[in-house]
Amino acid sequence: MDILAALRTELGDDAVVTGDAMGPWCHDWTGGYTSAPLAVVRPRDTVGVSAVMRAAQASGTAVVPISGNTGLNGGASTQGGLLLSLDRMKTIRAIDATARSAVVDAGVILSQMHDAAAAHDLIFPLTFGARGSAMIGGVLSTNAGGSNVRRYGNTRDLVLGIEAVLPNGRVMDLMGHLHKDNTGLNLKHLMIGAEGTLGIITAAVLRLFPKPRAYATAMVALNDLGPALDLLNRVQDASRGAVEAFEFMPDTYIDGHLAIKPDARPPFDRRYPVNILIELGATAAQDTTPLADGTVPITNLLEDILGQMIADGTVLDAHVVASEAQRRDMWARREAAGEIGFRKRPLVDTDVAVGLTDVDAFLRNVRSGLLALDPDATDWAVSHLGDGNVHYVAYPSRDDPALIHAIRAMVDAVTADLNGSFSAEHGIGLSKRISMARHKDPAALDAMRAIKAALDPHGIMNPGKMLPDA
């Protein structure tokens, strides 16, 4: 009996999708990666995932886990392997509002998690533009970042426990809910961010946080990045670390947004080189209870600092939002980044992290490097400035693989010169393997290969991803 017949028998006919019905899983939204899977398998539960892995190991079939398929590096693509979709495992098993934790399946969609937490006056803080599609399993497997890492941490900081199915089909139960647990090698952190190369995360215990009772949100215009860190530090100190987001959009970003949303209002009447979205979230009553004049302390705090910096000339203009609708508009502009960045082809998309004070140097150096390689090229960027994380996109003037490779190598080299990382939050997948080979410590790469071979001796888990060839 072939593996698909065996899986149909074990999991039910509806769990094994073949032919044209696989369409939705075979293309990612970037258009950069297409799959030709043997089948898409949709187990209903962890036992089903375990059955798929046992069958795959017995037959030497590659298995590529896929959840929301919102990754940017081709990590969930396959030619000939099984796509194991977690989309039917979407139960939020429990929320403990007192302990501030949630037990969830890997197929829970991020925005579903947000809604469930909100019903308890809590938040699961991780958020990014693809939250309506991205699922918890993919979020954990890529250690996704987003717009409020500075305050709440990366995905791995938000996870208390996981359940994972290993390549041999065994289920590893690490569903602890404790904040202190020193019992052997930390396999939780090893599986998080492993991009499905060591096994399949099937469930997790997530940390929840008190929902801010009030936000203070503003767009701020600057001439250059110089005063940006001063603004961040002043607001952080005065608000006791309440900054949730500090997002930098250069003029090219605003142009790109207006190009795809011609009806959108620009953030300011004039075009400024540096536009920053800053948001504070407050939970304490003394920060959020309206004063006699109707104003809210946390908003007053932000307005006061911006007013001082406008008075001394370091801030050129600022809009503090006055309504939830205005706040949503500001965030819609920021969260259109994927759509804006991928609106033109060909493109070289990157995801680097550098020191907070090096973002400006990074942007200047990559632009001059780009123009040296291709004088007709253009570029674009958006940045989680509070983390030093920059998504820089180059648009070469021609679709030339050698040129595209040269641009990527140039960005990697500029990043390495600044002691930065060539992958801040999107992971490696297929597209960054060449950067891994160039810039990751060789002893570390060999240690990763040894761990991969130890846990996946038949090489069936998401083969050809993350690790460059030896």
Place this chain on the structure above:
Amino acid sequence: MDILAALRTELGDDAVVTGDAMGPWCHDWTGGYTSAPLAVVRPRDTVGVSAVMRAAQASGTAVVPISGNTGLNGGASTQGGLLLSLDRMKTIRAIDATARSAVVDAGVILSQMHDAAAAHDLIFPLTFGARGSAMIGGVLSTNAGGSNVRRYGNTRDLVLGIEAVLPNGRVMDLMGHLHKDNTGLNLKHLMIGAEGTLGIITAAVLRLFPKPRAYATAMVALNDLGPALDLLNRVQDASRGAVEAFEFMPDTYIDGHLAIKPDARPPFDRRYPVNILIELGATAAQDTTPLADGTVPITNLLEDILGQMIADGTVLDAHVVASEAQRRDMWARREAAGEIGFRKRPLVDTDVAVGLTDVDAFLRNVRSGLLALDPDATDWAVSHLGDGNVHYVAYPSRDDPALIHAIRAMVDAVTADLNGSFSAEHGIGLSKRISMARHKDPAALDAMRAIKAALDPHGIMNPGKMLPDA
């Protein structure tokens, strides 16, 4: 040439200690573990550590890293292996006050790190009683906890990057200083808490934090643990999460302290069942700037809440400290825990974590379990209550190995019943391997063994520690 002669040639005579001169490394302060090493090797730098590992691998010699030798589970003991001491690698290489990070060698003593950070008006927050001896390498290798994990996290949360020497002598450079870096399997988190079974951490990039400009510290007396979490939550909410420590000392703790320090003042005139040390740390000017009447807002906040809870009868008594000397006295009482706990023999010491609301049930259940096994036994406890971390010590009435094993198994079983962890912050070493075998997920244990075999194929790194036999 034997390995010691080779190491003398390579590292210098003074780097290889043998005979009686090894004395200081051969006994831990608990008195529970003695070593009979082949030699103590004291390399001067990472190159030297690498040379030791190459020589050890070539000769099949066991290597056990040791730094401050303050562990409680025998993790740094050896019979016949090399003790590799990091004590000569004690340079604080750099402190970046703007980026709030420090680059340090593994042999830097924790209190040395505290002093160096303080010189920049910053803190390295991790702290515990043994801070005057414990070194960074051991702190990282055991993922040490301590008294302010609730606010700042465990050791692993305070580490941006590490350098480690693998069993084959290769140096793995993961000395990143970035807050976002998704470049392959997370080897940093794998090495942290690995207790020297996968390699030797030789250096680290540590996170620093703003030094609180004011502390508010109090001892609080309660009849039982019931109102304790309410107190914690009220103070956390009002202070915007400023609680740095929330330490529970039962009456038996106070008795034990007076037994070893007869001249010490008890915390209250009366003996109360529950004594809690609560400390807030504030950095913002509006919390720390004295008011016109000379009082400090963060202290007023704590006094107000305690006053309300005394008025409604939930808190029986409270002392808020009025001077740094008083604060030091309160902390000296708490930090005498090791000395108090180990003052009597025989003893069974434990380090469990349970849910915050389960601490009371844990203490009741282990006491009744203890008395069922040994009606003449006594017990004692201290707890990082804000983390659910309890150090419970049983004193059996006779030195009977079977009884001691039965008590340990009973504590493990009570902990497991509450979905707790049998090792919250002290790690496994030698003494908790039996608990690992009993209670750690079997698939996880096998995965750990596979990783250990992959990275240390000759089994020379701290053999016989952490992992139970298969």
